[in-house]
Amino acid sequence: AIEGVIGVGKTTLTRLLQPRYDASILLEVVEDNPFLPKFYGDRERYPFQTQLFFLLSRYHQQYQAVPAALRRGALVSDYTFAKDELFAWLNLKDDELAMYGRVHAALGEKIARPDLIVYLRADHDVLMRRIALRDRPFERDMDPDYIREVAAAYDAWLSRLTDIPVLTIETDDLNYLSRPADKEHNARLLSLIHISEPP
Secondary structure (H helix, E strand, C coil): CEEECCCCCHHHHHHHHHHHHCCEEECCCCCCCCCHHHHHHCCCCCHHHHHHHHHHHHHHHHHHHHHHHHHHCCEEECCCCCHHHHHHHHHCCHHHHHHHHHHHHHHHCCCCCCCCEEEEECCHHHHHHHHHHHCCHHHCCCCHHHHHHHHHHHHHHHHHCCCCCEEEEECCCCCCCCCCCCHHHHHHHHCCCCCCCCC
């Protein structure tokens, strides 16, 4: 599973890895969340609706797609199911957070965990440039401080993770985002990642 802050390049790397390992890929569906634009405009008013939609969407996608993909061979995903809880801790509080936690725990028991997490990191200014370059309409009003909070939450979460290997890659100087055809940079990045053959 490829992880990291919004705009760091998770989906791009997932697509690069797919042919290298003849793997299935699983891509997070973000644009379908009808509450996301409202959330970025008013984080105090819309966090619970946004988070619950993501939780159920991610659960249904992974519960159905992951076992089928693993039966065929390797799988590379551009997100983990566990990361949903990271955003809940950032955005929810009190009774809403408690309710979310109970639902997430119940659903998470049914989701396969990744064998490896590849954590992509980038400086804040680099992230903001990448977000601006991809120019998703619902991200245009995003608060830069929110990106800082998400980055800090990722660092804290993955630094404490002990039961899944984490490979951290600094991507500030890797140009696979802006120059996907740059074979030298792609090779440098992909050479760091090893996916075991499925049993």
